Amino acid sequence: MPAPATGPGRRLLRRVPVRVRHHWKLLVGCAAFVSVLTVVFSTVRVQPYVTGGGGRGGDEVTQDIAGTRDLFDATVAHDISLTFRDADYERMVDAFAGEGEKEYVEADLIVDGTTIPSVGIRLKGNSTLAGLTRGGESIGGRPGGPAGGGDPAAGRPGEGDAEAGRPAGGDAAAGRPGGDDAAAGRPGGAPQGGGPAAGGARPGGARTSLKAEEPETLPWLIRFDEFVAGRRYQGHREVAVRVGGMGGGSAVLNEAVSLRLLADAGEAAPGYAYTRFVVNDRPAVARLVVEHPDATFADDLGDDGVLYKALATGRFADQGDDPTDYQDDFRQVTAKGSRDLQPVIDLVRWVADSSDAEFDAHLADHVDVESFARYVAWQNLLLNFDDMAGPGRNYYLWYDLATKRFTVVGWDYNLTFGGRADQGPHDTGRMGGGAPPAGGQRPEGVPAPGGARPPADAAVPGGDADAGRGGGNRLKERFLASAAFKATYEQAYRELYRQAYAGGAALASVDELVAVVSTVDGHDARAVGTEAERLRTLIRERTSRLATDEVITRS
Incomplete structure (x- = not known):
């Protein structure tokens, strides 16, 4: 009987576990099958099809903070304050100025007396932020930057930013043709055709410029679960703090009136309310907060x-x-x-x-x-x-x-x-x-x-x-x-x-909302009065023109 082989190959083979050696044919077959699949299907696109479940789904809610009053009770003034570290804020502004990124900053929030630690806040908007400056220099209007659309913070272009997609150059506040009025071909914000008799007064005019040194004036998105998974506030994951001056002046009366009319008519519309808004103990200002549509909003649909x-x-x-x-x-x-x-x-x-x-x-x-x-x-x-x-x-x-x-x-x-x-x-x-x-x-x-x-x-x-x-x-x-x-x-x-x-609901809404915002600490009484009268003038004219x-x- 010949002596067993004892060369290098045999010695290496003996290092392979016995079970592997016993099932080598099965393993080789599996490897060959995988190779065939790789070759055959490597260029074939696989499209996902989902057939299960109902329409609910979504992130699991582990904490829903009740608060002291309904955040979107628009009949009363509310109170919101944010506190965050200055160093974090500066890093956020640097990211926006350099790359157009809207990073979240960790902040402590107080809503109507209820403290909510470690929420996430980020800048919101695109052309809204085109007029943003720091130290007197523009950081929001660079070509291809935030004014041009996109939302890197969310990982998807334009998500959640209503102004995304507009031409990057349009911002009157930044000293360039564009913005609310220049986009209509009229420099300086003059209504087309002249004053109210020629087609209606504009309720707001050109939007105001924004300064990084005044964070209380900036447009914000507040996310309750950015740093604490599964948390909601009164069922809401996010709320938006609207910027003044886009179309309705500092109080954004035009949007509030629109939402009031829609809600009163039974239409699906986000909740809204006026609030006193304070950032890091800076001066209080009056801001409009609006519900950001999410699963809670969908429940009403x-x-x-x-x-x-x-x-x-x-x-x-x-x-x-x-x-x-x-x-x-x-x-x-x-x-x-x-x-x-x-x-x-x-x-x-x-x-x-x-x-x-x-x-x-x-x-x-x-x-x-x-x-x-x-x-x-x-x-x-x-x-x-x-x-x-x-x-x-x-x-x-x-x-x-x-x-x-x-x-x-x-x-x-x-x-x-x-x-x-x-x-x-x-x-x-x-x-x-x-x-x-x-x-x-x-x-x-x-x-x-x-x-x-x-x-x-x-x-x-x-x-x-x-x-x-x-x-x-x-x-x-x-x-x-x-x-x-x-x-x-x-x-x-x-x-x-x-x-x-014809029924007078639009005019009544202006009066009711002015009454609420006038109770908010930090509101600009003169500006609100001017904006309200412009809006009333336009509504009266529209009522008269359409009547015939x-x-x-x-x-």
Whole structure:
């Protein structure tokens, strides 16, 4: 019998564990199978499909702080104070100035007497921050920086920042053409056509400049669970502290009035309230705080559904089947892990691909038409040029899992009441002005009065050709251009006009909100009085101008 081999190869083999040697064929087979999978599927995109669960889902809530009073009780003044380390704040400003990053700072918060330690706060906005200075030098308007869109702090462009996506150069406060008035082609903030008689007074004018040395004046997003997982305040994960001067002056009365009218009409609208706001023992100022739509907000929209946010960097355009191609367009807010973006993708593709006849016949299968008609009517009535078709793409989509239909939910009304008082029901709003000038040409692709459909080959704002160039939304424009929905839209418009304007609700809202903000320590009485009178003048004019419009007078 030959002697067993004792060479180097044999000695190495004996170092392999016995069990491995016994099952070497199985192991080699598995390795070969993995190699085949790698070769075959390495170039194949795997698309996730989620079929489970209902629409709730989301982060687990482990602590919900009750507080002493409802934060969004708008009938009373509130009190909010923030305390943070100066060194942390300076690092945050450095990050924003250098890279446009909006990093969170840890702060202690007191809300109406309730102390909440270790919340996260960060700057909020994009073109809002274009006028931000430090030491007298601009840090918010550099090319490609924060004013140009994007939200690095959230890891997604434009998330949560209503002003994202506007041209980077537009900021009157920073000494450049642009901002609220220059975008409308008028230097210095003069209303188009002159004073109120020519189309309505503007309630605010150019926004104020912002100084890093005055953190109490900056726009903030407060997140309760940034440093303490699972924490909420009265069910809310985040609240926004609005900046003064964007469209409604220091008190942002235009947004508060808009939210009051929407809520009183039973529409889905974020909560809001006026508060005394103090940062690190600096002087108190009056600020408007607004609910940031999250799972708690979604609870009021329906029993079972999914909430999606349109991003300012997005397009309402077909980009194929891959959900990752829509990451700059929409963000899922609720039901993460149990639902996905597929319903939104299906809606976008259907709106893009359907014929006129299919759109008219089947829109109600995809969208709550009556609710959508009210949404579109509200944006016109409130002179909100920056809605779902505006440069900020300010809207959410609620997908009802029972009906399989979408509802469009408005968001960010800080540029309402900024147009012409004589903007008609079928006129398209613009920054600082409504209908085209008398005798002027209507922009190509904009529906003509009466809802006439543009030619089939016309460029429609918001379609693929216009995506990313300032505004437009294919769903809204196809809806307004369709004769099939004209009666539904005009009926909603009449009802809401009579409630908000003819019934006096808008003027009453101004008076009620002025009464509240006047009790807030730190409010500017003179500025509030001026802003309120401008807003009243515009509302009176709009009430009078629309009263004779054929849409309103038609029974």
